[in-house]
Amino acid sequence: SQTIHQWPATLVQPVGSPLSLECTVEGTSNPNLYWYRQAAGRGLQLLFYSVGIGQISSEVPQNLSASRPQDRQFILSSKKLLLSDSGFYLCAWSGTRGIKETQYFGPGTRLLVL
Amino acid sequence: KNEVEQSPQNLTAQEGEFITINCSYSVGISALHWLQQHPGGGIVSLFMLSSGKKKHGRLIATINIQEKHSSLHITASHPRDSAVYICAVKETSGSRLTFGEGTQLTVNP
Numbered sequence: 610s611q612t613i614h615q616w617p618a619t620l621v622q623p624v625g626s627p628l629s630l631e632c633t634v635e636g637t638s639n640p641n642l643y644w645y646r647q648a649a650g651r652g653l654q655l656l657f658y659s660v661g662i663g664q665i666s667s668e669v670p671q672n673l674s675a676s677r678p679q680d681r682q683f684i685l686s687s688k689k690l691l692l693s694d695s696g697f698y699l700c701a702w703s704g705t706r707g708i709k710e711t712q713y714f715g716p717g718t719r720l721l722v723l
Numbered sequence: 724k725n726e727v728e729q730s731p732q733n734l735t736a737q738e739g740e741f742i743t744i745n746c747s748y749s750v751g752i753s754a755l756h757w758l759q760q761h762p763g764g765g766i767v768s769l770f771m772l773s774s775g776k777k778k779h780g781r782l783i784a785t786i787n788i789q790e791k792h793s794s795l796h797i798t799a800s801h802p803r804d805s806a807v808y809i810c811a812v813k814e815t816s817g818s819r820l821t822f823g824e825g826t827q828l829t830v831n832p
Contacts, residue, residue, distance in 0.1 A: 653809065653822040697764050711756070712820065714766035 611636035615715040628687040632700030640702040642683040729823035746810030
């Protein structure tokens with residue numbers, strides 16, 4: 610069966626510090642991978658998605674970047690965090706058989722920038 | 724105006740009540756998802772619909788493509804159903820999901 614992991618679960622970082630959030634998927638190959646952010650009291654916002662190694666699409670201009678160094682690894686990064694980067698970050702994966710694929714979400718990382 | 728709108732934003736019910744959460748969207752879609760987010764933040768996909776109706780246990784989801792509307796029903800609600808319920812649509816163009824703001828459901832014993 611497929612599982613998706615995110616690390617860390619919770620993170621408190623000072624403004625201006627770097628960020629690296631990791632997402633890994635097990636039990637499937639060549640998944641589509643997604644990074645979402647959920648700000649407090651708001652809906653989910655798609656940040657990046659990837660259809661393959663090294664292929665990243667950015668949905669919204671951000672202080673963030675994403676990379677996919679391996680097939681089942683998706684990393685969200687920032688060189689300098691802003692206060693507005695605080696939120697709940699969710700990674701998700703889906704199959705690639707068609708556009709109707711269900712997305713499966715990881716447990717999330719709660720980020721607080723102080 | 725958001726492309727996906729949910730109502731109500733907040734809903735409080737007594738255990739055993741029948742609950743309905745609504746989702747309306749303004750774009751052409753290939754599929755609609757209902758997601759459940761628990762207080763810890765984890766999200767679970769409940770249903771994926773492209774037409775008609777689906778049922779799983781006490782949960783029922785319906786969609787009317789012509790009216791661009793979907794409903795999530797919970798029969799015999801229970802406190803463990805307390806969560807945020809999120810509607811998301813996959814537009815016919817592109818692969819991304821567009822999310823509603825969510826409905827916070829609280830079921831009191």
